[in-house]
């Protein structure tokens with residue numbers, strides 16, 4: 001048994017002052033309550049983090065790479081490097097996210113990513129970085145009108161047969177799919193994916209209000225990077241953006257780097273969605289954590305200049321880290337650390353159906369947690385109650 005204490009703990013639906021976090025030897029939370037309510041068991045070793053705040057490990061459901069590597073690369077060095085970088089920034093679980101690529105490259109990437117998901121699923125104590133829990137398929141079922149940097153010649157209309165090929169290659173580890181609901185065949189594929197437990201996220205879409213509602217009725221319940229690669233808001237025809245901003249039936253994620261979406265629009269989004277329905281993603285690329293230069297995004301090149309990723313004059317993913325996104329929510333919207341942390345932990349876990357296990361510091365959950373300064377800087381990251389070694393200690 002291990003015991004941890006600090007100035008506060010964010011469950012993150014509540015703040016626990018003077019907390020005691022008890023973790024079993026197999027990496028699960030036994031107790032997360034106030035020190036006044038619970039004594040340290042004599043057998044437990046107590047670690048006191050002083051003025052720090054304990055928060056659930058962050059969960060990034062949309063990330064393409066980092067540390068110079070893309071998740072679709074075949075190099076065996078790629079995922080460990082990305083996972084190490086993620087953990088440094090407080091992320092303990094993630095969905096490696098594909099971009100639209102030739103069919104063979106996508107199928108091979110899905111097979112490799114499935115290997116990684118299965119390797120980590122064997123033991124909570126596997127590896128020293130963030131855990132890949134499943135795959136996010138972003139493309140090829142995207143709108144030509146809102147493709148972003150996805151290669152237009154490789155976009156495809158959805159069919160059950162195509163979805164089945166991706167599903168088989170991933171051995172059922174596709175957990176999230178971004179799809180434009182207005183495409184021919186999309187409604188059938190949304191229903192098929194949703195029936196298999198995939199989080200269907202509407203995005204890269206030019207959908208009208210009616211098309212968005214049809215996507216929701218078929219099983220779409222989330223939206224990918226609100227405002228980006230999305231039909232803009234019209235005051236007579238809500239479209240996908242107006243619908244996601246006003247519908248309590250949709251959760252949505254946002255890239256809160258202040259570049260993809262203006263800080264005041266991030267604030268507006270948060271006011272409209274509220275703390276229960278907003279999710280932070282990074283959409284981070286290989287350039288994250290790297291100096292200015294040229295990096296891969298899927299199969300194509302993009303350039304990092306002054307912290308912004310470009311491809312052919314378009315924004316191409318981000319170099320954002322989740323800890324910065326959390327602090328940006330505090331900065332842009334004046335939200336508390338607890339509220340901001342919720343958007344990076346409990347909410348993404350709930351959206352993809354992992355809420356019982358992850359994203360909360362409550363009894364029974366996996367003891368993945370971050371030790372934060374009172375203003376949200378990551379001091380260290382713990383995976384299943386164990387610190388990740390020297391490389392994950394920053395104080």
Ligand SMILES: [Zn+2]
Nearest residue numbers: 138148225229
């Ligand atoms: Zn995208």
Ligand SMILES: [Zn+2]
Nearest residue numbers: 097138283317
């Ligand atoms: Zn993306």
